Amino acid sequence: MSRIGIDSPDLGFRVLCYLIELAESGELDPLIQAGFSAETLSALREMPVGEINRMAGTLGLFDLGVNVPRITAALSARMGLRADSEDLTYLAKAGATAVMLAECFRITIGDAEAHLRTLTPSRRSGRPSMPDGGTRDAIHQWWAVHQSLPPRQRWIALHQHWPRFSLASLYAVINEFNL
Numbered sequence: 690m691s692r693i694g695i696d697s698p699d700l701g702f703r704v705l706c707y708l709i710e711l712a713e714s715g716e717l718d719p720l721i722q723a724g725f726s727a728e729t730l731s732a733l734r735e736m737p738v739g740e741i742n743r744m745a746g747t748l749g750l751f752d753l754g755v756n757v758p759r760i761t762a763a764l765s766a767r768m769g770l771r772a773d774s775e776d777l778t779y780l781a782k783a784g785a786t787a788v789m790l791a792e793c794f795r796i797t798i799g800d801a802e803a804h805l806r807t808l809t810p811s812r813r814s815g816r817p818s819m820p821d822g823g824t825r826d827a828i829h830q831w832w833a834v835h836q837s838l839p840p841r842q843r844w845i846a847l848h849q850h851w852p853r854f855s856l857a858s859l860y861a862v863i864n865e866f867n868l
Contacts, residue, residue, distance in 0.1 A: 690755065692753070694752055701746065702741065705741050705744065780844065780856060781804060784817070793844065820858065831847065
């Protein structure tokens with residue numbers, strides 16, 4: 690845990706108020722474990738607001754404990770959610786099927802269909818058209834060469850390589866020999 694000194698009177702005032710709220714709500718254990726005595730807590734609770742405000746401006750009164758690894762993990766998770774959202778939107782608008790979305794995002798078919806209805810309300814239904822045989826062979830070769838990509842990125846890259854075909858058509862090509 691990293692420590693950062695608090696030199697903001699406003700933040701110091703909020704911290705003091707928070708400590709008083711904890712004491713008044715009976716949550717004394719964390720305060721006592723942090724080193725507060727019963728007398729100190731009682732004095733804080735009885736202190737007028739003006740004095741609390743003046744005391745809050747005292748430099749060096751507070752250090753903020755910052756859990757940098759947790760912040761980093763939370764930011765990483767947030768970035769992952771943003772990437773998931775962008776990928777979901779791309780795949781849906783590029784003509785992905787509900788089955789594709791369910792496979793790529795590990796969601797139910799029902800959730801995938803709901804996303805498709807939301808993101809592509811004028812979506813056509815029915816069987817996608819297949820490219821000619823030579824193009825299908827080229828698509829299969831590209832798919833085999835790029836198998837090291839994560840599945841979602843592989844589908845996006847495939848569509849970007851053949852943007853004139855919907856992802857439903859590309860999915861049909863890739864899965865045409867699967868029984």
